Amino acid sequence: MSEKQYHHGDLRNSLIQAGIEILAEEGVSALSVRQAATRAGVSHSAPYAHFHDKQDLIAAISTEGFRRLHARITSAAPENPGDIANRLTETAWAYVQFALENRALFNLMFSGILEDGGDYPDFAAISQETFLLIVDLVRRCQQAGLLRRGPADVQALSIWSLVHGFVSLLLEQQISHTILERGPLKELLAQTLGQIMQVRVENRE
Amino acid sequence: MSEKQYHHGDLRNSLIQAGIEILAEEGVSALSVRQAATRAGVSHSAPYAHFHDKQDLIAAISTEGFRRLHARITSAAPENPGDIANRLTETAWAYVQFALENRALFNLMFSGILEDGGDYPDFAAISQETFLLIVDLVRRCQQAGLLRRGPADVQALSIWSLVHGFVSLLLEQQISHTILERGPLKELLAQTLGQIMQVRVENRE
DNA sequence: ACCTGAACACCGTTCAAGT
């Protein structure tokens, strides 16, 4: 505000938004500091006043991605404490949908493009918080008898691994057509998840 | 041979090897057509006589990566048809080890850097063969009562998803220290895998 | 403090030309 600076006041954020737009429109390979700068309407070297290097910008974009994923997961299942099994499935489905709707961003967040996430505190914080969301849900599933007993964090890891692996292989087109053609994706995910949940069905021996 | 050509006869393969070396020594971000050419001892434009573009080279490198992963998995478990449970764990462990020992190559194979694997027949073939290896193993686990009944390919997908997700999160340093410090990695993997296998332990009611 | 413009070393890719 005030006297109107050189730029619009929040170039840092504009660059992050520009980066996310580039990812959505042109994919990971098109993401460059220079193009983000151009989209934000500044010179190609202006970003270096706000980010130490490209990795630093990538960390900021990934952090924003995790914030959105976290929000998406949080609002995935209605706070319906009764139907906890459904809630686990809906959470997993929210994760899958986020990845499909934000392919390039999801890739940036999880594909080693950010070389050392631990160096970026904000990134480390929000990604850990997202994991805690899952640990919490797992704990409630255990209490409901839907999952085996055992350390909730290890079990959460199993489930997150399962869902994350499912998404990764899906995005990489590593899931064969014959499987995908058998029915809707959400159902396949539910079946896959079902492998890890306790069955309480017909053949109870 | 014969009159000694311009180059050593198999530039195509030399470039693939050079690429794998670059990945191992300097990581994904250092992989360039020009550096591969330099390592192979030719000019920067020579690769274009053998590869249509960088994606084409990446496809060839990824294909070689899958060949090595396939070989590694094949030789992972001794042909010991008795201990089938152990064999599943050893196969998963081989997968994890391959990823840890060839981080950048593994990333290249699975992280969307190759933009459309389906366009490269050799790549599609070997990656599918690798999946079939797992389907086969799963089928035998089902017969041994270690896994639930159901379509073997869907179950294989669950297991591959679980193991692949585990590896991905591990490489991304998304598995918290408190979990990793609790014991050797192979044991954590076994525990994680155990979530999906049928228990035949003490509390059988 | 925040931004610009020139500069440098790198890239992917093409293309005429050489053997």
Place this chain on the structure above:
DNA sequence: ACCTGAACACCGTTCAAGT
């Protein structure tokens, strides 16, 4: 058929200079 060298449009990053 296989390779070279010049050329072009891009990149990441630095740095002196401007307000």
